[in-house]
Amino acid sequence: MKYLSDQMLIEVYHRAVDLQLDAAFIELLREELQHRKIRITQFSA
Template structure:
């Protein structure tokens, strides 16, 4: 995860949610976003 820029991490997160990928993977991305203190708008499907 450390190799992803903040912007790329956010894009990957949104794409994973859109594609309804594995919830564990989405949670991993969400945890990294929180660790980096990045504010994003969560969109419910």
């Protein structure tokens, strides 16, 4: 995850939610967003 830019992480998160990927993967992305203190105002899940 550390190789993803903040913007790319946000895009990957939204894409994962849109595609309804594995819940554990989406949770991993959410944890990384929280770790980086990035707030996503619209959770689609």
